[in-house]
Amino acid sequence: MSAVATFRALGDPVRLEMVLRLSRGSSFTLSRISEGLGITRQGARKHLEVLRRAQVVTLAPSGRDVLVQLDPASLVLVKDFVSTMDKQWDTRMERLKQFVEED
């Protein structure tokens, strides 16, 4: 699983909020993690499935509910984030410079 795929899975406000909640505590049930997000249980399940496929979370049955946890593997990927971000602004600023200097 590439960092890009993982990041893309997070590129959604609902999924971002879910991961934020997970990062504050240890584990959540599906019901609790989707509280107040304005989505159905089915919708929540769909979002969690995207996160699971990207190896951001793990899902485990827990009685009639589902236990959601952060997948430690995904957290390794964010280490490179700062340099990635820096590079992006380097790229953007370079493009801006080229654009305003061309004539």
Added chain:
Amino acid sequence: MTTIPDTIEREIIVAASQERVYAAISDPTQITQWFPDMVEGSLTPGEQPIFIFEGHGKTRVLIVDARPVDYFAFRWIPGSSDVVDDVTCVPTTLVEFTLEAVEEQTKIFMKESGFAQLPMDVAQEKFDMNSGGWGYMMGRLETFLA
């Protein structure tokens, strides 16, 4: 463990007039020459236009301020790929461009901030999470560098 920068900053000097640079940043027909591929809506303060990145989705931004020819600022969810709802309802970072004439050239100071406003106990995780949001821009970067 990665440390959390409060801001990302860039300062460059370009061989162009301040007016030219300001237009490149604030004019929807010009910003698309170097940043998003398309802009839907107006780049005037208070407006929430949509930045479209071909192949990577779209994201709504909030234009915070525009002061010709010195300053332009917007808020966004860095890297979000499918956000077309009210951008003020979710965590955002502030991207600011400050321009200054230096003889015949222009100094561009870019600052993106917002990470530091988070509660300390979740700052690292939150930043990491936000880092995820940046991901979809990576594709664009890869294309550019290819």
